[in-house]
Amino acid sequence: MKSAFLSAALLVAAPSAWAQSQNLTFLTGLLTTLQSANLTSLISATSTFNSSGVGQGILGDLSSGSPFVLFAPSNEAFASAPSNVTSDSGRLTDVLAYHIVSGNFSNSATTYPNVTLGRTFLNDSEVVQLEGNKAQVVAWAIRADGHIHVLNQRNDSTVVNTTSFGNITINIVDHVLIPPESLQQTVPTENATTSLTQLNTFLGTVNVPFFNSTSNSSGSISAFNLLNSGLHGFTFFAPNDSAIFASQSNLTALASNTTALNNLFYNHLINDTTVYSPQLVGQNFTSAGGEPLTFSINATGQYVTSGNTTALITQPDVLLSNGVLHVIDRVLINTGFNSGAASSALASATSAAAQSTTESQPIGFSATASLSSGVSGSGASASGSNSAAVGRFAGPGKAQMVALGATAVGVLMGALITVF
Structure with a gap:
């Protein structure tokens, strides 16, 4: 009744x-x-x-x-x-x-x-x-x-x-589904095998410089805050605690070299594009540092390569309110930077973002149809998801917009994010 x-x-x-x-x-x-x-x-x-x-x-x-x-x-x-x-x-x-x-x-x-x-x-x-x-x-x-x-x-x-x-x-x-939350809200819920506590600490030490045109002053925003609330659409390859510990000597050596440390961060980030694991299969993307990110898959798992480092994706698709993390078992030790490639990749992402599409099947369905065949990365530019003008970040070398928190809008010019 x-x-x-x-x-x-x-x-x-x-x-x-x-x-x-x-x-x-x-x-x-x-x-x-x-x-x-x-x-x-x-x-x-x-x-x-x-x-x-x-x-x-x-x-x-x-x-x-x-x-x-x-x-x-x-x-x-x-x-x-x-x-x-x-x-x-x-x-x-x-x-x-x-x-x-x-x-x-x-x-x-x-x-x-x-x-x-x-x-x-x-x-x-x-x-x-x-x-x-x-x-x-x-x-x-x-x-x-x-x-x-x-x-x-x-x-x-x-x-x-x-x-x-x-x-x-x-x-x-058997449970009500809760939508993805911010990086700060999500990371503490990760279990011991994929703990990202050390990553949080590391991201807090990486500072992206910016210039506040209103107060005419220089400052910086931490990489953690940038990922937590500054970007609208991104993909980040997040080294787990074991990876951070294993790379401690490399990270310590870079601690005094701000440019190299920032480039290391940029080369774990795909800018302005939320790329889920099925979309990575057999593709190449360009990092925010302008360096190639290539992907391969075989019977042991899915891998990402940057520079001379290849890492296993141990936990794909940690969904966030403003992007996605893929947890990896190694730090991608690549401090290279290619301004032209970074700018080109961002332009491609922005162009693809302007195209509105209606998805009527699983995301990345065509790519994952041959998962068992062990295809390796080849020939695709960083495009993917749609993008707005706000919530966008460019590595050093191109002026683009980034939303810092709820209200501030910044433009990266050279090595500075300019905040108005």
Whole structure:
């Protein structure tokens, strides 16, 4: 009786103009499917979702006939969810938008460390700062236990059952999914085998110089703060603690050479482009320092090479609100810098960013189709995800924009970020 009441309430609550334009037969059928799966808490949350313009638009898209994946939290998942998720209608809308993925994933069944990624409907700029105002992604894979796990979650979230309704695949999960957060919020949750504590310390010692034209003064911003809140779209290859310890002598030798230390940082960074692990396969990218980053894959894993160093990607796709980390087992000891190549790569990324695309399949699907063949890196420029004018950083040698925190905007000129 309660379920039937919730279904009716959801449909009746819809604004009349919206309700008249939607396929109510479809929505009724969807709600019936959710009821049959005993997802009454989700139905109740959907009523709140439908009270917002964002929610109404997404529900309209679901009835379009295009394929979607819905990660549907069980009643127990909602019962254990943080109170700030279930009691705040705005937060709940964002969280539910993160549970809906556009595209057909019927042929995608990756086993970790291979990862499936899909673009969600979450694009609230308060919680997502990817390039080009792109929506956030969600990642999942089959673990050793044979079950699908949603990755990057503080509480291990497992698909416990799957059903479908029409064009929608419904994966029932045992925890409410929480969208990616900032670097500062994410790194402390990493487990001991992929600890990035030493990386945090290292990034705090690397300072990118800037000039404040308002106060006519020079200063610097730490590399940590740059990644944490200064960039809108980036890819960073993050050495784990073991890698930092193993390279301590090299890092100590560079400590007094600011230019070399900065270049080392730049050569772990792909600027203005969020590149997920399936998109790395068989590709070359150019670092923010203008140095080539090449990628290969074989039976032992996926590798990145810069200069004379090759590192294993031990944990791919650590999702952040403004980019992505790939954890690696070695520091990429490369202090080279090529201004022209860095500028060219940034221009390519910016051009690609201006192209709006609708993703209807797993991110990097065409690249990962031949994962088992062991292809090696070859011939592609750094393009990838969309980009906006703000949240962009260029290594020394080209003036571009970078958002520092929520309000300041900087331009890198020569070796300085100029902040207005």
